[in-house]
Amino acid sequence: MNREKALVIFSGGQDSTTCLFWAKKKFKEVIAISFDYNQKHKLELECAKELCKKYHVEHHILDLNLLNQLAPNSLTRTDIEVDKDAPKEGLPNSFVDGRNMLFLTFGAIFAKQRGIYHMVTGVSESDYSGYPDCRDVFIKSTNVTLNLAMDYQFEIHTPLMWINKEETWKMADDLEVLHIIKEETLTCYNGIKGNGCGECPACYLRKKGYLDFKKSREN
Template identity: 60%
Template sequence: MSSSLKEQDILVVLSGGQDSTTCLFWAIKNFRNVKAIGFNYGQRHELELQCARKICEENNVSYEVLDMGLLNQLTTNSLTRKDIEVQAAKEGESTPNSLVEGRNMIFLTFAAVYAKTHNIKHIVTGVSQSDFSGYPDCRDTFIKSLNVTLNLSMDYEYVIHTPLMWLDKCDTWKLSDDLGVLDTIKDRTLTCYNGIIGAGCGICPSCLLRARGLEEFYKKYR
């Protein structure tokens, strides 16, 4: 990471889950001033936003949550509809029913508007093409395309950072360990589709992915 970035500000798209919270601490290490933004879009568990807020408060990071309830009216999925059971992609399907269509595009667009109004050119998001569960808006090609589009649409030189893009869950855990926040990420973030902080329910797709990565991390690096 260039030492010149230590003189720059950055905006973190922060949900309160493992990946985005790891990116928060990555940003704290590498940038001068960090702000964070979250989105309330009718997700199953607003508790994740509370996790994010507490961690930001403890690290003197400003955290604002925007109301994105409209997204829940536009798409039907298991993350915003409690009457739909979360399921992995079925045979013959490319994406699981937890896909929220257009979510990252919408969130990053609103984050970019917020960033410009606060004179911030750097944005970080925790998307990963290595562990993207079939979500098309987590791919590197999408992020690069959107970065160009945002620059053109607002005549502003944004840089979207994706430090997890080529990391699987094992190496994402290693990054949190390298940043000195392994226990914080392990015990105080929420990625469980059933709303249980930390290790979660242990049976939903998100918990299984997280647990496998942590087990691999301990075997490989400890």
């Protein structure tokens, strides 16, 4: 039983990269896993690969193309533009049905084969975008289900669950990786590294959080 290792669900974006460095501080060995579901911007996979290579993290990319076939949306189809504003009813068209559930399930299968009990994911309920699979209750229920399904004691860590984007930037600063997160991650729904396009919902949250963080640091 090895509880010194952790598997990070890794996209190369601000949140998952912050969690990657959080895990590197907490655990002796960290492995990152990314998923290729034929997303519109494959650059996020390249970004994840580059980050892991640069910062000496074992990295694996799993094929999850079936998700693309089952759940067409603005992150997987070039003919669907990302909603700039949250809809009055229903979920944003950037929501991929079942994505985090599948990521955690396949991540858990991978982790068990490696004798890993700890999994880390960058979901957050505080900057809630209307995504039901970012809620704490979903993570807790999935954790129980995985443990029962595999007769294995997984522990899913969500370091960002109760903090907003301003506090996520502060965490990166505390971890001494602020520059890495700002310059080398890809959060933008339009596939632009660093500050991104500045227009999509992901860029708006990222920029607002950074400005709030800078303001709080100046006070």
